[in-house]
Amino acid sequence: MKIEDYKLLLKMNEVGTIRGTAKAILISQPAVTQRLRYIESYFGHTIFIRTPKKLLPTPAGELILNHAKNVMKGEAELENHLASSAKRVQGTLSIACSSLISQRFLPSILGEYTSKYPKVAVELVTGISENIRREHKNYHVCIIRGEKLKECTSVRLFDDPLYIFDTEPFPKNKLKERPLISFSSDDSMHEVVDTWLYEHQEEIKPVKTLTVDQIETCKQFMKQGIGMAVLPESVSDSMKEEYPHLPLLLDGKPVTRGTWVCYQEGVRDLPHVDHFINALTNQSFLDV
Incomplete structure (x- = not known):
């Protein structure tokens, strides 16, 4: 049974004639008759008795019509719940x-x-x-x-943007040799830093690399003067005002993540x- 079948039964009970029902729902009278025969066959009971004036529901028909009302009521309640749920973000x-x-x-x-x-x-x-x-x-x-x-x-x-920080200055025209503190990150971050260091090998030379697990640990090691650290601007806070640093540039453009x-x-x-x-x-x- 489809929802349209229950709607048809309720409309037939409301209008009282097959002809009137057909006119109300804009389909042919034979189509209404054929659909009613299918529904009665489905339930195995006659739903309406035809009289000269109107359709009268049989006792079985009254039970089926009540069921149809409950089905339509349930459909309406479900639609309301779905509409309400769509408005709630959950x-x-x-x-x-x-x-x-x-x-x-x-x-x-x-x-x-x-x-x-x-x-x-x-x-x-x-x-x-x-x-x-x-x-x-x-x-x-x-x-x-x-x-x-x-x-x-x-x-x-x-x-x-990425910067290299240290507690010691970055001198011009002089090679800076210092340990480099690195933190655990994905390969692309390490590749970016390695490329920049290669391009600036005449200015900065890491004498060794210390690897720590967290970026915050890396920051604290640098602040204690243990070595240089390449850090993103997002975690540098006020460090650019407090510590010597250089922006990472390649071909004159900032190196960013x-x-x-x-x-x-x-x-x-x-x-x-x-x-x-x-x-x-x-x-x-x-x-x-």
Whole structure:
């Protein structure tokens, strides 16, 4: 049985004749008769008795008509619930985010988002962008550094300039030899730094490389005079005012790390995902 069949029965009971029903719903009288025969065959009972004046429901017909009313009432209630649910932003939002972004920017963005949409449950994984790329299909939204995800829709959030910092000055026309402190990151970050150092090997020569796990540890080691560190502007805070530094330039252009929000086709049809992506793309990063 289709919803249209229940609607037809209720309309026939309301109008009282097959001819009048056909006229009301704009189909032919034989079509109405044929459909009624199918419905009666489906239930195995006569639903209406024809009299000269109007159609009269049989006892079985009254039961079927009551059932039809309940079906239509249920349909209306379902439509109302669906409409109401569509207006409420709810569901589970899964995010994979670069560790740097999760430390520096995500707390305030998520705080405002969850305050506005308290019915959304957030599942968050943080880590190195390289690892997130491999598992990107497991998440609604990925926030990564470096190269964009070509398999997804990728929107650039901001470009993060790189600087090399030290507690000791960067002299001109003289080779600077100092340890280099590096933090765990994806290969693209290390490649960028290696390329820049190669291009500036007559000015800066790392005598050894110390590798630490977190970017914050790298900052603190540099501040203690242990060595140089290449850091993005997003985590440098007031360091440019306090410590000697140089911007990383190649061919006269700043060396930057792109930050991207990436998502698969169709996920923005989910209101809670769409609102979060809007929150990200409307965010001002690095005050630009």
